[in-house]
Amino acid sequence: MREEHTLGAPAEHGSTGAGTSGPGRVLVAVYGTFALAAGARAAVQISTRFGEAPVAYLLSAFAAAVYIVATVALARGSRGRRTALTAITVELVGVLVIGTLSLVDRAAFPDETVWSVYGQGYLFVPLVLPVLGLAFLRRRGQAPAQKSPPPKSPPPKSP
Amino acid sequence: MTPFLVGTITVVAVAVILLGLMSTVARRRIGLVHLVAAGLLEGLLLLQAALATAAMVGGDLPEDTPTFVSYLAGVVLVPVAGVLWARTERTRWAGTVLAVAGAVVGVMVWRLLQLWEATSA
Numbered sequence: 001m002r003e004e005h006t007l008g009a010p011a012e013h014g015s016t017g018a019g020t021s022g023p024g025r026v027l028v029a030v031y032g033t034f035a036l037a038a039g040a041r042a043a044v045q046i047s048t049r050f051g052e053a054p055v056a057y058l059l060s061a062f063a064a065a066v067y068i069v070a071t072v073a074l075a076r077g078s079r080g081r082r083t084a085l086t087a088i089t090v091e092l093v094g095v096l097v098i099g100t101l102s103l104v105d106r107a108a109f110p111d112e113t114v115w116s117v118y119g120q121g122y123l124f125v126p127l128v129l130p131v132l133g134l135a136f137l138r139r140r141g142q143a144p145a146q147k148s149p150p151p152k153s154p155p156p157k158s159p
Numbered sequence: 160m161t162p163f164l165v166g167t168i169t170v171v172a173v174a175v176i177l178l179g180l181m182s183t184v185a186r187r188r189i190g191l192v193h194l195v196a197a198g199l200l201e202g203l204l205l206l207q208a209a210l211a212t213a214a215m216v217g218g219d220l221p222e223d224t225p226t227f228v229s230y231l232a233g234v235v236l237v238p239v240a241g242v243l244w245a246r247t248e249r250t251r252w253a254g255t256v257l258a259v260a261g262a263v264v265g266v267m268v269w270r271l272l273q274l275w276e277a278t279s280a
Contacts, residue, residue, distance in 0.1 A: 004190065005190060006191045007185075007187055007190045008254070009188050011249065012250055021252075022250045022252050023252055023255075025244065025250075026252055028244075029259045036233065037233075043229075044229060047225075123266070
């Protein structure tokens with residue numbers, strides 16, 4: 001028992017159904033970090049020097065919003081699946097488009113956003129994260145429903 | 160905001176990362192060891208926040224003060240959030256959640272030092 005107390009109790013298997021458990025929780029932790037980081041960055045940029053680079057700063061705010069939606073949707077587990085899928089797809093497109101644009105036309109991006117140069121300022125995590133997210137959603141979607149009820153089909157409409 | 164303190168924090172953050180990953184590999188939830196390590200990390204971050212605040216009150220302001228202050232305040236919340244999010248996790252991934260928090264702290268303190276050294280002097 002002492003060992004369990006010190007080192008931690010043996011882990012349980014599988015997910016507990018409601019909400020997020022297992023590797024999804026790690027993903028939520030990373031997404032939450034980026035939601036905060038991007039949000040704080042956009043807040044600082046817009047409140048202190050919006051006039052310098054309005055487009056870049058609005059993109060920062062947009063990225064922050066995408067991360068926030070993705071975090072909440074992932075944390076909701078199977079109930080947020082479709083929202084998560086949409087948000088993460090937007091994120092992937094965003095990081096690729098903004099990353100490319102920031103390389104092609106540096107003048108248009110005088111200040112960093114989270115997605116500049118494919119997220120270089122954030123150790124390229126913004127580039128890897130949506131790929132991991134989509135892979136996770138795909139895997140969870142394919143896994144046999146463990147304890148969650150099967151997706152409900154819309155009730156048949158009576159003529 | 161000294162390189163020494165940042166180095167110390169980094170060492171403790173790496174310890175938190177390793178302990179977290181080890182419990183995932185060992186298929187365990189997090190235990191007292193993890194809480195102690197995260198607590199030590201939090202203590203060091205609070206010390207850093209106090210020292211930096213004292214320096215700023217003394218008129219030693221970094222160039223990008225708003226960003227610096229938001230990092231300084233934000234990094235203090237990370238181990239707390241990590242522990243809360245990991246303790247309620249019943250699978251072996253609890254440790255990895257804590258490891259993420261450790262990694263975030265590790266990156267953030269170096270960014271803080273960078274911001275601090277870019278003084279407007």
